[in-house]
Amino acid sequence: MPTFRHLCAQYFDTGMAALLPSFCALCGKNENKLICLGCHQQFFTPSTARCIQCAIPLASHDRQRLCGECLNSPPYFDHTVTASNYAAPVDQLILALKFGHRLALAGLLSNMLRDAILQEPQQYLPDLLCPVPLGRQRLQERGFNQSLEIAKPLSVHLGVELHPQLVRRNRETAQQSSLHPDDRHKNVHNAFILNDTAINLIKGKHIGVVDDVMTTGTTLNEIASLLKRFGAAKVTNYVVARTPLH
Protein backbone atom coordinates (compact mmCIF):
# COMPACT_ATOMS: atom_id res chain seq x y z
CA MET A 1 0.00 0.00 0.00
CA PRO A 2 1.46 3.41 -0.88
CA THR A 3 2.40 5.57 2.10
CA PHE A 4 0.63 8.85 2.80
CA ARG A 5 3.82 10.77 2.06
CA HIS A 6 4.15 8.98 -1.25
CA LEU A 7 0.56 9.83 -2.16
CA CYS A 8 1.01 13.46 -1.22
CA ALA A 9 4.01 13.65 -3.47
CA GLN A 10 2.14 11.87 -6.21
CA TYR A 11 -0.87 14.17 -6.11
CA PHE A 12 0.13 17.49 -4.80
CA ASP A 13 3.72 18.02 -5.88
CA THR A 14 2.83 17.31 -9.45
CA GLY A 15 -0.23 19.58 -9.24
CA MET A 16 -2.32 16.90 -10.90
CA ALA A 17 -4.80 16.42 -8.07
CA ALA A 18 -7.59 18.48 -9.56
CA LEU A 19 -7.04 17.13 -13.05
CA LEU A 20 -6.51 13.44 -12.60
CA PRO A 21 -7.76 12.14 -9.29
CA SER A 22 -7.49 8.39 -9.54
CA PHE A 23 -6.11 7.03 -6.27
CA CYS A 24 -7.69 7.52 -2.85
CA ALA A 25 -5.56 9.95 -0.81
CA LEU A 26 -6.00 7.78 2.28
CA CYS A 27 -5.70 4.15 1.17
CA GLY A 28 -4.38 4.35 -2.38
CA LYS A 29 -7.31 2.47 -3.92
CA ASN A 30 -7.92 3.25 -7.57
CA GLU A 31 -11.49 4.51 -7.66
CA ASN A 32 -11.09 7.76 -9.57
CA LYS A 33 -11.89 9.73 -6.41
CA LEU A 34 -9.74 11.77 -4.03
CA ILE A 35 -11.25 9.73 -1.19
CA CYS A 36 -12.65 6.31 -2.07
CA LEU A 37 -16.13 5.24 -1.03
CA GLY A 38 -14.79 2.84 1.60
CA CYS A 39 -12.62 5.48 3.29
CA HIS A 40 -15.41 8.02 3.04
CA GLN A 41 -17.74 5.68 4.90
CA GLN A 42 -15.13 4.67 7.42
CA PHE A 43 -13.76 8.10 8.31
CA PHE A 44 -16.31 10.71 7.29
CA THR A 45 -19.80 9.27 7.61
CA PRO A 46 -21.28 10.97 10.65
CA SER A 47 -22.58 7.76 12.21
CA THR A 48 -21.14 8.76 15.57
CA ALA A 49 -23.61 10.20 18.07
CA ARG A 50 -22.26 13.60 19.12
CA CYS A 51 -23.12 16.33 21.56
CA ILE A 52 -25.16 18.79 19.50
CA GLN A 53 -23.37 21.73 21.10
CA CYS A 54 -19.69 20.73 21.06
CA ALA A 55 -19.68 17.61 18.81
CA ILE A 56 -17.84 15.42 21.30
CA PRO A 57 -18.72 11.76 20.61
CA LEU A 58 -21.40 10.39 22.93
CA ALA A 59 -21.97 6.84 23.95
CA SER A 60 -25.70 7.09 23.36
CA HIS A 61 -27.27 7.17 19.91
CA ASP A 62 -29.70 9.90 20.88
CA ARG A 63 -28.74 12.72 18.51
CA GLN A 64 -30.39 15.44 20.59
CA ARG A 65 -28.25 14.96 23.65
CA LEU A 66 -25.73 17.24 25.25
CA CYS A 67 -22.51 16.09 26.88
CA GLY A 68 -21.95 16.57 30.61
CA GLU A 69 -19.51 19.41 30.02
CA CYS A 70 -22.02 21.42 27.94
CA LEU A 71 -24.75 20.74 30.50
CA ASN A 72 -22.56 21.91 33.39
CA SER A 73 -21.07 24.98 31.76
CA PRO A 74 -22.80 25.73 28.46
CA PRO A 75 -20.52 27.29 25.85
CA TYR A 76 -21.54 30.45 23.98
CA PHE A 77 -21.87 28.62 20.66
CA ASP A 78 -25.14 26.79 19.97
CA HIS A 79 -24.01 23.94 17.72
CA THR A 80 -20.92 22.29 16.32
CA VAL A 81 -20.90 20.27 13.11
CA THR A 82 -17.88 18.14 12.30
CA ALA A 83 -16.93 15.79 9.48
CA SER A 84 -14.70 13.47 11.46
CA ASN A 85 -12.84 12.74 14.64
CA TYR A 86 -9.34 14.23 14.78
CA ALA A 87 -7.57 10.91 14.46
CA ALA A 88 -5.56 8.97 11.89
CA PRO A 89 -5.69 9.19 8.95
CA VAL A 90 -7.77 12.40 8.76
CA ASP A 91 -5.33 14.22 11.06
CA GLN A 92 -2.62 13.58 8.46
CA LEU A 93 -4.63 15.41 5.80
CA ILE A 94 -5.02 18.43 8.07
CA LEU A 95 -1.34 18.43 9.06
CA ALA A 96 -0.36 18.17 5.40
CA LEU A 97 -2.55 21.17 4.60
CA LYS A 98 -1.27 23.28 7.49
CA PHE A 99 2.36 22.42 7.73
CA GLY A 100 3.03 20.77 4.37
CA HIS A 101 1.36 23.64 2.49
CA ARG A 102 -0.82 21.19 0.54
CA LEU A 103 -3.43 23.77 -0.35
CA ALA A 104 -5.20 21.36 -2.70
CA LEU A 105 -6.37 19.51 0.40
CA ALA A 106 -8.46 22.47 1.54
CA GLY A 107 -11.03 21.74 -1.17
CA LEU A 108 -11.20 18.08 -0.22
CA LEU A 109 -11.63 18.82 3.50
CA SER A 110 -14.18 21.50 2.69
CA ASN A 111 -16.24 18.98 0.71
CA MET A 112 -16.20 16.58 3.64
CA LEU A 113 -17.40 19.34 5.92
CA ARG A 114 -20.10 20.40 3.44
CA ASP A 115 -21.43 16.81 3.31
CA ALA A 116 -21.59 16.68 7.11
CA ILE A 117 -23.45 20.02 7.24
CA LEU A 118 -25.94 18.97 4.58
CA GLN A 119 -26.83 15.88 6.61
CA GLU A 120 -27.90 18.08 9.51
CA PRO A 121 -31.32 19.73 9.82
CA GLN A 122 -31.85 22.98 7.92
CA GLN A 123 -31.52 25.09 11.08
CA TYR A 124 -27.80 24.30 11.14
CA LEU A 125 -27.28 26.47 8.05
CA PRO A 126 -26.03 29.96 8.95
CA ASP A 127 -26.80 33.37 7.46
CA LEU A 128 -23.12 34.09 6.96
CA LEU A 129 -19.74 32.41 7.40
CA CYS A 130 -16.45 33.59 8.84
CA PRO A 131 -13.16 31.74 9.42
CA VAL A 132 -11.24 31.61 12.68
CA PRO A 133 -8.58 34.26 11.95
CA LEU A 134 -4.85 33.76 12.25
CA GLY A 135 -2.61 36.34 13.88
CA ARG A 136 -0.60 38.49 11.51
CA GLN A 137 2.67 36.81 12.42
CA ARG A 138 1.37 33.27 11.93
CA LEU A 139 -0.27 34.30 8.66
CA GLN A 140 3.04 35.63 7.41
CA GLU A 141 4.86 32.46 8.44
CA ARG A 142 2.32 30.10 6.85
CA GLY A 143 1.30 32.27 3.93
CA PHE A 144 -2.37 31.32 4.22
CA ASN A 145 -5.10 30.75 6.77
CA GLN A 146 -6.21 27.13 6.50
CA SER A 147 -9.63 27.95 8.01
CA LEU A 148 -10.24 30.57 5.33
CA GLU A 149 -9.12 28.17 2.59
CA ILE A 150 -11.65 25.61 3.87
CA ALA A 151 -14.35 28.29 4.25
CA LYS A 152 -14.04 29.62 0.68
CA PRO A 153 -15.37 26.56 -1.20
CA LEU A 154 -17.78 25.87 1.67
CA SER A 155 -19.34 29.30 1.16
CA VAL A 156 -19.80 28.60 -2.56
CA HIS A 157 -21.28 25.13 -2.03
CA LEU A 158 -23.68 26.20 0.71
CA GLY A 159 -24.59 29.47 -0.98
CA VAL A 160 -23.77 31.33 2.24
CA GLU A 161 -21.83 34.59 2.10
CA LEU A 162 -18.28 34.48 3.48
CA HIS A 163 -16.86 37.40 5.47
CA PRO A 164 -13.15 36.67 5.83
CA GLN A 165 -12.45 39.78 7.93
CA LEU A 166 -15.47 39.62 10.23
CA VAL A 167 -13.39 38.63 13.25
CA ARG A 168 -9.75 39.65 13.69
CA ARG A 169 -7.08 38.78 16.21
CA ASN A 170 -5.97 41.85 18.08
CA ARG A 171 -2.85 40.19 19.43
CA GLU A 172 -0.69 37.14 18.81
CA THR A 173 -1.53 34.09 20.90
CA ALA A 174 0.45 30.94 21.62
CA GLN A 175 -0.65 27.78 19.79
CA GLN A 176 -3.49 26.42 21.92
CA SER A 177 -2.23 22.88 21.39
CA SER A 178 1.08 23.82 23.03
CA LEU A 179 -0.61 24.91 26.27
CA HIS A 180 -1.95 23.15 29.34
CA PRO A 181 -5.79 23.15 29.22
CA ASP A 182 -5.88 25.47 32.27
CA ASP A 183 -3.88 28.12 30.40
CA ARG A 184 -5.87 28.03 27.16
CA HIS A 185 -8.65 30.35 28.27
CA LYS A 186 -6.18 33.02 29.39
CA ASN A 187 -4.29 32.68 26.12
CA VAL A 188 -7.27 33.57 23.91
CA HIS A 189 -9.30 35.73 26.32
CA ASN A 190 -10.04 39.05 24.58
CA ALA A 191 -7.74 38.03 21.73
CA PHE A 192 -10.39 38.72 19.08
CA ILE A 193 -12.17 41.84 17.91
CA LEU A 194 -14.94 42.48 15.43
CA ASN A 195 -14.40 44.42 12.26
CA ASP A 196 -16.09 47.86 12.41
CA THR A 197 -18.62 46.91 9.75
CA ALA A 198 -19.42 43.58 11.39
CA ILE A 199 -21.75 44.84 14.08
CA ASN A 200 -24.56 45.70 11.65
CA LEU A 201 -23.97 42.47 9.75
CA ILE A 202 -24.29 40.07 12.67
CA LYS A 203 -27.22 41.57 14.60
CA GLY A 204 -29.91 38.92 14.95
CA LYS A 205 -28.09 36.63 12.52
CA HIS A 206 -26.92 33.03 12.64
CA ILE A 207 -23.13 33.05 12.24
CA GLY A 208 -21.14 30.02 11.07
CA VAL A 209 -17.53 29.92 12.28
CA VAL A 210 -15.19 27.69 10.25
CA ASP A 211 -12.09 26.01 11.65
CA ASP A 212 -9.94 23.04 10.73
CA VAL A 213 -9.72 21.37 14.14
CA MET A 214 -11.62 21.80 17.37
CA THR A 215 -9.66 20.63 20.39
CA THR A 216 -11.01 22.01 23.67
CA GLY A 217 -13.21 24.56 21.90
CA THR A 218 -11.72 27.44 23.91
CA THR A 219 -10.89 29.54 20.85
CA LEU A 220 -14.27 28.93 19.24
CA ASN A 221 -16.00 29.74 22.52
CA GLU A 222 -14.14 33.04 22.78
CA ILE A 223 -15.24 33.97 19.25
CA ALA A 224 -18.84 32.89 19.93
CA SER A 225 -18.86 34.98 23.10
CA LEU A 226 -17.75 38.03 21.11
CA LEU A 227 -20.34 37.45 18.36
CA LYS A 228 -23.13 37.00 20.91
CA ARG A 229 -22.05 40.09 22.86
CA PHE A 230 -22.51 42.13 19.68
CA GLY A 231 -25.94 40.74 18.91
CA ALA A 232 -25.54 37.48 16.96
CA ALA A 233 -28.64 35.36 17.53
CA LYS A 234 -26.94 32.02 17.02
CA VAL A 235 -23.43 30.68 16.44
CA THR A 236 -22.60 27.32 14.86
CA ASN A 237 -19.07 25.98 14.54
CA TYR A 238 -18.11 24.05 11.40
CA VAL A 239 -14.96 22.09 12.01
CA VAL A 240 -13.39 19.49 9.75
CA ALA A 241 -12.23 17.39 12.69
CA ARG A 242 -12.99 17.19 16.39
CA THR A 243 -10.69 15.71 19.02
CA PRO A 244 -12.69 12.85 20.49
CA LEU A 245 -11.92 13.62 24.16
CA HIS A 246 -12.43 16.68 26.38
Ligand SMILES: [Zn+2]
Ligand atom coordinates in the same frame (compact mmCIF):
# COMPACT_ATOMS: atom_id res chain seq x y z
ZN1 LIG B 1 -9.57 4.91 0.41
Ligand SMILES: [Zn+2]
Ligand atom coordinates in the same frame (compact mmCIF):
# COMPACT_ATOMS: atom_id res chain seq x y z
ZN1 LIG C 1 -20.89 19.09 24.53
